[in-house]
Amino acid sequence: MSGLIGPEGGPAPGATGVRFGFFTDSSICIGCKACEVACKEWNGVPDHPLDFTANSYDNTGTLGANAWRHVAFVEQGTTTSGRGGNGPGAGAADFRWLMSSDVCKHCSSPACLEVCPTGALFTTEFGTVVVQDDVCNGCGYCVTACPFGVIERRESDGGAWKCTMCYDRMRGAREPACAQACPTDSIQFGPLDELRVRASARLAEVVAAGEERAQLYGHDQTDGVGGTGALFLLLDDPEVYRLPPDPVTPTRRLARMWAMAGAAAGALAALLAGSLAGGTGGGRHR
Amino acid sequence: MPVAASHPTLSDYITYGTAGKGFWGNTGAYLTSLLKAWWGxxxxxxxxxxxxxLPRLTGDHSAYRTALDMLDGKVEGxxxxxxxxxxxxxNSRLHRLxxxxxxxxxxxxxxxxESATFWRDGPEIEAGELRTEGIATEVFLxxxxAHTEKDGSFTNTERLLQWHTKAVEPAGDCRSDLWFCFHLGRILREKLAMSSERRDRSLLDLTWDYPTEGPLAEPSAAAVLAEINGCDADGRPLDGYGRLADxxxxxxxxWIYAGCYADGVNQTARRRPGQGPSGVAPDWGWAWPDNRRILYNRASxxxxxxxxxxxxxxxxxxxxxxxxxGHDRPDFVVDREPDHVPAPHARGVAALGGCDPFLLxxxxxxxxxxxxxxxxxxxxxxxxxxxxxxxxPLYRQRANPARRRFPHAANPSGPGDGPGAGDDRRYPFVTTTYRIAEHHTAGGxxxxxxxxxxxxxxxxxxxxPELAALRGLERGGWATIVTSxxxxxxxVLVTERMAPLEVGGRRxxxxxxxxxxxxxxxxxxxAANDLFPIVVDPNVTxxxxxxxxxxxxAGRRPRGAALRPFVESHARPRDTSPSGDENAGVPAPFPHQNGAVGG
Incomplete structure (x- = not known):
């Protein structure tokens, strides 16, 4: 572990101006949901209203105002694939149970922050994205802007809520609650540059072990959100985990949209000018 | 524990517990030291x-036998x-009854x-089998x-004792089990202090002088551990069971805990992680016996x-x-040569050869x-x-003949070992129980x-999915599971994980x-355990x-007074269908199949 991490697992005192993040290695997630519980305990997140989803062991459903960590359970394939055989596990090689703990991506280009009209969302000294509830006016622009569907307004107070990467803990030199609670270190916390290197090395390992569809998610800094502060190692395509394959910060298109709008306005003006000129020049032909 | 009829004297009991060879040869030292720890x-x-x-066994006092005796009115408290x-x-229903x-x-x-509220809101109250006014049980809750509110030790299945220290005082009237037992014993002894009855000596002679601490007069858990560890005639803590005398x-x-408080130090509270590549962490907690991390390790x-x-x-x-x-404490007589041959008539530890690693x-x-x-x-x-x-498929004997079945009207079973045992049309599927990560055992x-x-x-x-289709079970809907x-x-959770088995020529x-x-x-x-009979293995029940x-x-179970008739009607013998039918043996759908019935 680098000198940027202190004895309590959080940012070392001197680690200012360093971007921190998560690396969630789903290949070793066991689906215990300790991250969900630790997050709710530390952050005082209210119960969420779902009861029984009948969707594997996932009763959380999605990330939202009242679920800042969400463990996805994906059942792939079949156990009765016509291979016959006897006893439990016959044909089981065609089946697998994937688990992955999802969280706010803490994007390099955070759409939520860019559309926020009040400045309630800000980038911290650790490069993470946090909502200030006392500034948030509940307009909900961030909710529609987030390409991952992470941030959400809470029914009870109207404010927008999401993972803070335990900003308060980080300021106290502690690692986020989910990372500390994770019994397998599927959730790792650290300086993002180090995590990016670690994630690439782990991917090579996992692929070499036969997981040919394994891939990193959020690692590509040229993607539509400029890469994320929360990296994931997935064992299959993002869609399998209900993650968007090509997330884009909507405001990224602003310049092009304004340019296009400008071009359209120019074209309209030219057309108008032309039509006016034509009007004076000699009538319309129908 | 001694059996009343078989072990009238300590000598009888020691003889019963003593092996000719190995460390069970010292049973006399273990028992005498135990009695000294209790009665000083x-x-x-x-x-x-x-x-x-010492209390005596007079029969089967296991938890399940006791529950059945309780049902028959033979147990007071x-x-x-x-x-x-x-x-x-x-058969949790039987336990509530x-x-x-x-x-x-x-x-x-x-x-x-639930074990404290069965009289008020249990399923049998809802079903009308029991009435609150008709239950005479006085319940003291x-x-x-919790473990965070008291000192003490955990012993894992790997035999490792790890000490934990109280983080907060228990809230309200909550007290540790140690507090309850100590003060219950203290109060009983005070009430009996003037007694001259012989039967009260077992309580009055006990060493019951643990120091208490804090505002709740919490007994010192460390003092209890030190007593378990034991001491010699001068009061010095023992460093291992080798020191025990008869x-x-x-x-x-x-005796297997002797050494956990060696040198007067709580060895179970040590927290030094393992060093080096061996993976052994001898200074993390303390393992019984003698801090050995792998038993019988001479066999390595x-x-x-x-x-x-x-x-x-x-x-x-x-x-x-x-x-x-080596890396661990050798689980062997430390200076016994590998080629040692014991004397012909040696007994106990002396009878162990250099090639006898399984000491017990x-x-x-x-x-x-x-x-x-x-x-x-x-x-x-x-x-x-x-x-x-x-x-x-291997023997004519279908199930373990030594299993214990506890026959009782409230503990019925399927057809057992008789003809047709493998072909019960009433209960054509197999149910199994297990745990999930989100909950702990019975949920308390x-x-x-x-x-x-x-x-x-x-x-x-x-x-x-095949069973869901066969029975018309809807994902997220309700299902009723019935046994005798x-x-x-x-x-209903439909999942490929619950793979069907191919056994006996069928799916x-x-x-x-x-x-x-x-x-x-x-x-x-x-409660899933309502569905299971009390049948236990013959060795450890x-x-x-x-x-x-x-x-x-499909559908919810019958409510109220309709439940027991439903269970009983399901238990009636069924006609067998002509062979070759995919659904052979599947009973006709029930009236409530597609929704809740009853009130």
Whole structure:
């Protein structure tokens, strides 16, 4: 572990101006949901209203105002694939149970922050994205802007809520609650540059072990959100985990949209000018 | 524990517990030291070290036998410490009926568990089988302190003792089990102080002088551990069970724990992680016996004392020093040469040869063939479960003949070993129970916690898509699971994980049930253990709740007084269908198949 991490697992005192993040290695997630519980305990997140989803062991459903960590359970394939055989596990090689703990991506280009009209969302000294509830006016622009569907307004107070990467803990030199609670270190916390290197090395390992569809998610800094502060190692395509394959910060298109709008306005003006000129020049032909 | 008829004197009991060879040869030292730890100065050679004070076994006192006796009105009172039989024991319905026959019941738990509320809101109240006014049981619910609210030790299955220290004082009236036991004993002794009855001596002679601390007068858990560790005649802590004597000069509350408080230091509180590549962490906690991390580790070396594998070497003979050495504490007589041959008539530890690593076996060897000690030996064998839809492919004997069945009207079973055992049309599927990560055993520590309950709120049943189609079960809908004991309802989780088995020439479907739910708490639900019979293995009386035959139908179970008739009607014999029918043996759909019935 680098000198940027202190004895309590959080940012070392001197680690200012360093971007921190998560690396969630789903290949070793066991689906215990300790991250969900630790997050709710530390952050005082209210119960969420779902009861029984009948969707594997996932009763959380999605990330939202009242679920800042969400463990996805994906059942792939079949156990009765016509291979016959006897006893439990016959044909089981065609089946697998994937688990992955999802969280706010803490994007390099955070759409939520860019559309926020009040400045309630800000980038911290650790490069993470946090909502200030006392500034948030509940307009909900961030909710529609987030390409991952992470941030959400809470029914009870109207404010927008999401993972803070335990900003308060980080300021106290502690690692986020989910990372500390994770019994397998599927959730790792650290300086993002180090995590990016670690994630690439782990991917090579996992692929070499036969997981040919394994891939990193959020690692590509040229993607539509400029890469994320929360990296994931997935064992299959993002869609399998209900993650968007090509997330884009909507405001990224602003310049092009304004340019296009400008071009359209120019074209309209030219057309108008032309039509006016034509009007004076000699009538319309129908 | 001594049996009344067989072990009238300490000498009888020691003879019964002593092996000719190995460390069970010292049973006399272990027992005498135990009696000295409990009765202190009152225990002398003249009075058999107060052996007469020990309670005696007069029959089967196991938990399941006791529950059946309770049901038959033979048990007056019962103390439940952190146990919830109304949910967690096989045939939990029977346990609720049994608790209702007690005069008094003490429940110590973290919350108001089902075993404390069966008289008020149990399923039998709803079904009209029991009426609250008709239950005479006086229930004392005493709130217990959690592990974070008290000092003490955990002992893991790997034999590791790890000390934990109180983080906060228990809230309100919550108290530790240690507090309860100590002060109960103290008050009883005070009440009996003037007694001259002989029967009261066992209580009055006890060493019951643990120091207390803090505002709640909490007994010192460390003092109890020190007593368990034991001491010599001068009061010095023992450093291991090798020091125990049978002449009353040593005391020790549990011989395999001798050494956990060596040098007067709580060895279980040590927290030094493992160093080096061996993976052994001898200074983290303390392992019984003698801080040995792997039992019988002399077997990691060949008969000549050299490691079987240099790469994986663990404990080996060091000829230069004439001692066993290695990464772990050698679990052997430390200076016994590998080629040592004991004298012909040697007994006890002296009878162990250099090649007898299994110190607690009567011949020092590992056993595959076990002619002694097992109720169903001498060799491992395959038996079908007590209730199984198929015969035994290996033997004519279908299920373990030594299993214990506890016949009782409230504990019925499938057809047993008779003809047709493998072809019960009433219960064509197999149900199994297990745990999920979100809840803890019978739910006393999880279904009363918001954070855990919201992760798994509802009792559910897991079925394969084929079984769901066969029975018309809807994903997320309700299903009723019925056995000859009872019927419960659960939400339907359709999953490929619940793969059908190909056995006995047919496709056999499994019905998966987590067993954490009961009628109380923040996440109530029907108890899976209602479906299982009390049938236990003959050696350690473990319940068979991994397999039973069942049926499953769509919809919620009948409510109220309609429940028992439903269970009983399902138990009536059915006609067999002509063979070749895919659904042969599947009973006709029930009236309530597509929705709730009754009120």
């Amino acid at each position: 100065d009152a225990a002398t050679a003249d009075n058999d070290y107060c052996y007469g004070h 019962y103390l439940l410490f952190g146990e919830n039989p109304a949910v967690g024991s096989a 049994a608790l209702a026959q007690l005069d008094w019941l003490v429940v110590r738990d973290l919350g108001e568990i 005493l709130p217990a302190a 002449d009353g000069s040593t005391s020790c509350g549990c 070396a060949a008969p000549d004392g050299t490691p079987w594998s240099q790469r994986k070497r663990y404990v080996w003979w060091d000829g230069a020093s004439g001692r066993w050495t 076996q009567a011949d020092g060897k590992g056993w595959l063939y076990a002619p002694d000690g097992l109720a169903d030996g001498p060799l491992p064998a395959h038996y079908e479960p007590h209730e199984s839809p198929v015969g035994n 520590m999880s279904r009363f916690q918001r954070r855990l309950s919201e992760l798994a709120r509802e009792m559910f049943v897991e079925v394969h 004991r009872s019927a419960i309802e659960a939400r 056999l479907h499994q019905v998966g049930l987590p067993y954490h739910w009961g009628h109380g708490g923040l996440a109530p639900g029907d 473990i319940q068979e709740v991994k397999a039973a035959t069942c049926d499953i139908v």
